[in-house]
Amino acid sequence: MDLGIAGRWALVCGASKGLGYGCASALAAEGVHLLINARGAVPLEQAARQLRAAGAQWASAAGQDDPKVVAIACDITTPEGREAVWAAGGGPGRDFDIVLTNAGGPPMGDFRGFTADDWQRAVNANMLTPIELIKAVLDGMAARGYGRILNITSSAVKAPIDILALSNGARSGLTGFIAGLARSEIAAHGVTVNNLLPGKFDTDRLNATFEGAAQKTGKPLQDIRRSQAAQIPARRFGTPAEFGALCAFLCSPQAGYINGQNLLLDGGLYPGTF
Numbered sequence: 001m002d003l004g005i006a007g008r009w010a011l012v013c014g015a016s017k018g019l020g021y022g023c024a025s026a027l028a029a030e031g032v033h034l035l036i037n038a039r040g041a042v043p044l045e046q047a048a049r050q051l052r053a054a055g056a057q058w059a060s061a062a063g064q065d066d067p068k069v070v071a072i073a074c075d076i077t078t079p080e081g082r083e084a085v086w087a088a089g090g091g092p093g094r095d096f097d098i099v100l101t102n103a104g105g106p107p108m109g110d111f112r113g114f115t116a117d118d119w120q121r122a123v124n125a126n127m128l129t130p131i132e133l134i135k136a137v138l139d140g141m142a143a144r145g146y147g148r149i150l151n152i153t154s155s156a157v158k159a160p161i162d163i164l165a166l167s168n169g170a171r172s173g174l175t176g177f178i179a180g181l182a183r184s185e186i187a188a189h190g191v192t193v194n195n196l197l198p199g200k201f202d203t204d205r206l207n208a209t210f211e212g213a214a215q216k217t218g219k220p221l222q223d224i225r226r227s228q229a230a231q232i233p234a235r236r237f238g239t240p241a242e243f244g245a246l247c248a249f250l251c252s253p254q255a256g257y258i259n260g261q262n263l264l265l266d267g268g269l270y271p272g273t274f
């Protein structure tokens, strides 16, 4: 299916690896211009090189110019980081057609151990940062008649995970805000806003949680991976490429009637009917 998004500009946050990279990669394969971000400059530049190669492949098949890939190393959870994105040379300023909000998840642990500062950091990264990004681009999208905003949240929004209190709380706040925003007047101007809820995807973040469990329990890492995968009806973890494929579809005109949704990608792990 031709998604019809070639030549559009996407901001993909947290894109040097994992789910953000999976989304950037799927968009590059559709000829989308990318501004990607992460804090670590070296892995980000490496990701940019791979994305340029994917874009060049699309361009040679389509007989078009290569899509642009601009990489800005910054912390997206800070005002300075976001300003660096808007001011990036070669980028579109704030005139993005597609924005994927994403940053690292907050730390795990018993809520009794978290301080007010820990909560402020989690709310800033996983609720306020997406809202600030959206605020900067939304009216421009509506004025131009096309916009796709996607937020990576978590399956924890639907089925809270006890050791992820910070994530459960902060992301639920974002989810409530998005539910209202998606149904506001912007919906009549070609702008959709949706959340992507990953279950267990094979990324460094997931591996870090398994390594933590291995250290805590003394069990071998491979045993933990195996038993975690066995609990998923699909009997495996998701891949960033699968995640990216849904992201790219949701960015297309074909997905224009999908709005205000929380799309769970979890291999069937969530046990409810709805």
Ligand SMILES: NC(=O)c1ccc[n+]([C@@H]2O[C@H](COP(=O)([O-])OP(=O)(O)OC[C@H]3O[C@@H](n4cnc5c(N)ncnc54)[C@H](OP(=O)(O)O)[C@@H]3O)[C@@H](O)[C@H]2O)c1
Residues within 6 Å of the ligand: 013, 014, 015, 016, 017, 018, 019, 020, 037, 038, 039, 040, 041, 043, 074, 075, 076, 077, 102, 103, 104, 105, 106, 152, 153, 154, 155, 198, 199, 200, 201, 202, 203, 204, 205, 206
């Ligand atoms: N993987 C899963 O199974 C899963 C499940 C539920 C929820 N999630 C959530 O989905 C999101 C992505 O997870 P992932 O598995 O893709 O993680 P990952 O593999 O650790 O990748 C995170 C990416 O975000 C970047 N990043 C982190 N903090 C940032 C910041 N402040 N500013 C800019 N970039 C930042 C990282 O690069 P730098 O470190 O260099 O900045 C990296 O590129 C996280 O919020 C995670 O909690 C993941």
